[in-house]
Amino acid sequence: MATGGPESGRAPGSGKEPQRPGSVRLTSRRLLVAIAVLGAAIGYMMVRAIEAGGGVAPAVSWLTLVAWAFLAALLFAAARNTRQRVQVRRERIEPQRAVFLLLIGKASAFVGALCTGVYAGFALSFLGGVSASGPRNRVIMAGLAAVISVLVVTAGLLLERACRIPEDPDETP
Template identity: 30%
Template sequence: MSALSWQRLTLVGLVALALVWLLTAGLWSSGATPPHVPWSAPAIALVAAACALWFGWQVRRFLTGKKPDLSALRAARTAVFAQACAYGGAVLTGAYGGYALGLLDDWSHGPRREVIISALIAAAAGLLLVIAGVVAEHWCKHSDEDDDRGEATPA
């Protein structure tokens, strides 16, 4: 399993932003009504971010010797979950950011402004999910003294 990189996360987010922005701009310019962003989208992203941080903190305690009863399999699953959160958060941030960007021309229209604001809130929650995933994945790394490269490897 390779470690997360900001370049890949940024690329994933930018691709999602571009695709959703193009789709949104095309649909709404033809007269379609934009659907509201569900309130559950940012809520679920924040719950997933909290879970990633909690699980990552448990692995960090395991690696420092403060929680010896944690299994190595759970630590590996936590690292995978953290990476999934980071990539999922990048997609959410890009998609909801692109949605807001596609509707930005209608900012003066009250109901569309509410949709834009809710999309920006969901994009911010996605960004928090990215940050939580990166932090949790960082906590799941340990440095092997036997490793010749001297790099930290995922648990």
């Protein structure tokens, strides 16, 4: 589980939390941005390669948007529930469940960042023909998918942070 908070004994100005045995570092925002940029390049180049080969690039469907929104809602609910249990009520949860929730949060943040970039790359690749209704709809749908993917990243990060063990579990807030 992620441990400690911003005041968890790190040296002022060091920018890094001390690594305790059995702890996991919080996901870096820089890494998530880098993954999203890589995803945007992949999405953009994928559409260009498909069209250069004479094919039709895939479109983002409403079902995709609904599935991503449902995933984001589940992650937000899990983050809220975990935060209430661990941070507010200071309950102990089973170690396997804690690790599972932590990994789900991290994985969701990484996959959400990659998909945010891919969908943004899709949207960028169709911007040139936005005056026609077909490309305009593709830009809108891909843009919405990118925004919902950002929600998945946010929910994943909140779930990851909800798994942090409070500094002094015996101390009442």
